[in-house]
Amino acid sequence: MREARQAAEYAAEALGFSALGVARADAPQGDTLKRWIERGCHAGMNWLERHLPVRLNPQLVLPGARSVIILTYEYPRSDARQQRGTIARYAQGEDYHKLLSSKLADLDETLSFYGGNQVCFSDSGPISERFFAAQAGLGWIGRNGLLVRPRGGSYCFLCSILTTLELPTDSPMPNRCGSCRRCEKACPTGALHEGSCDARRCLSYWTIEARKEEEEPPPNIRKALMERIFGCDACQESCPWNSLPPTRKVDPHLLMPARLAQATLGELELLEGEPWQRFFAGSSIRRAGERLLRRTVRTIRGDSEAATSSALNKQNP
Numbered sequence: 001m002r003e004a005r006q007a008a009e010y011a012a013e014a015l016g017f018s019a020l021g022v023a024r025a026d027a028p029q030g031d032t033l034k035r036w037i038e039r040g041c042h043a044g045m046n047w048l049e050r051h052l053p054v055r056l057n058p059q060l061v062l063p064g065a066r067s068v069i070i071l072t073y074e075y076p077r078s079d080a081r082q083q084r085g086t087i088a089r090y091a092q093g094e095d096y097h098k099l100l101s102s103k104l105a106d107l108d109e110t111l112s113f114y115g116g117n118q119v120c121f122s123d124s125g126p127i128s129e130r131f132f133a134a135q136a137g138l139g140w141i142g143r144n145g146l147l148v149r150p151r152g153g154s155y156c157f158l159c160s161i162l163t164t165l166e167l168p169t170d171s172p173m174p175n176r177c178g179s180c181r182r183c184e185k186a187c188p189t190g191a192l193h194e195g196s197c198d199a200r201r202c203l204s205y206w207t208i209e210a211r212k213e214e215e216e217p218p219p220n221i222r223k224a225l226m227e228r229i230f231g232c233d234a235c236q237e238s239c240p241w242n243s244l245p246p247t248r249k250v251d252p253h254l255l256m257p258a259r260l261a262q263a264t265l266g267e268l269e270l271l272e273g274e275p276w277q278r279f280f281a282g283s284s285i286r287r288a289g290e291r292l293l294r295r296t297v298r299t300i301r302g303d304s305e306a307a308t309s310s311a312l313n314k315q316n317p
């Protein structure tokens with residue numbers, strides 16, 4: 001099945017992916033994920049608990065699956081907001097699920113030609129994408145819990161294709177974090193511990209996934225939000241491997257549109273209903289939903305106003 005792999009590599013390159021690696025679908029996943037869930041680190045993401053048996057067994061996703069192809073796709077490496085309020089780099093542009101799924105459909109077609117059945121995901125399926133990416137030799141799992149690559153660092157999406165084809169596989173590479181702990185130190189909430197991220201403390205969770213009405217961020221999380229409206233990149237900004245240039249040019253669809261780059265926090269807070277839908281049409285930020293996004297914007301506006309007025313009060317007692 002060398003030809004099938006070569007054809008997939010050729011198509012992936014043409015479609016703009018930066019790398020492709022292959023792992024065996026039955027690579028032993030150990031009990032890291034199970035223990036992480038037992039400790040409650042998944043916070044309110046109950047779907048992770050429900051999908052656990054499927055995540056640990058790719059055969060339940062695609063009967064007869066033999067290989068997992070993992071692909072990387074670069075996203076922007078700087079924050080484009082010109083106003084207060086930061087948005088994680090990966091979510092600055094168009095909805096990447098849509099963008100990547102049409103590219104994955106093309107790869108599916110290529111592999112079908114060689115007799116394979118495939119299912120494809122881009123951050124949307126019950127499969128541990130970082131685990132398989134590391135198995136497929138694309139990088140290692142850093143202390144920030146992310147796939148870190150020697151060229152390109154961690155600023156990339158991971159996409160996965162489960163296939164019934166038995167493709168030539170790659171070997172995992174050694175972990176190159178060494179004695180570095182910059183990401184752990186940079187995390188504003190202490191969510192990281194030896195490559196494991198506790199979502200209960202993660203600002204990415206609180207600004208994107210904590211959508212249930214009863215889920216209110218505790219005071220330490222509110223304080224740590226600082227200027228973050230959607231997601232958090234602190235454990236990536238601090239990683240030395242991310243200071244190296246990217247391996248490919250970033251897809252312009254993933255760049256921030258001017259209307260979002262220039263919108264003030266006050267303007268974002270005022271968006272409601274139809275205008276909110278129109279403003280965020282086709283954007284990755286829709287994942288948080290209107291209510292959570294507005295709550296985060298209000299929190300950071302309110303907290304910074306409170307801090308300013310208390311500083312002024314101290315100056316003018």
Ligand code: B12
Binds near residue numbers: 125127205209
């Ligand atoms: C749930 C989820 C989250 C949650 C929980 C975070 C977490 N730590 O898992 C929240 C909302 C907090 C989150 C945040 C972010 N996420 Co997220 N997230 C996911 C998702 C959907 C599932 C991950 C999961 O199952 N987590 C549970 C952990 C325990 O399981 P795991 O990923 O399989 O990894 C563990 C095991 O495999 C084990 N392991 C690793 N190697 C080995 C080797 C062996 C031999 C064994 C036995 C075990 C083992 O250790 C790993 C780490 O604990 C994935 C997509 C996917 N389907 O995989 C994206 C994903 C991991 N997220 C991604 C991104 C970009 C982010 C953010 C950077 C977004 C942001 N800027 O705000 C942050 C980073 C936070 C962090 N430092 O982890 C990318 C990562 C890309 C990369 N380069 O690695 C992914 C892959 C999405 C994608 N397809 O691109 N995320």
Ligand code: SF4
Binds near residue numbers: 189231232
């Ligand atoms: S995304 Fe932010 S809060 Fe979450 S682990 Fe990384 S630095 Fe910590």
Ligand code: SF4
Binds near residue numbers: 182
């Ligand atoms: S900051 Fe240091 S410890 Fe963290 S992932 Fe990067 S190299 Fe590894």
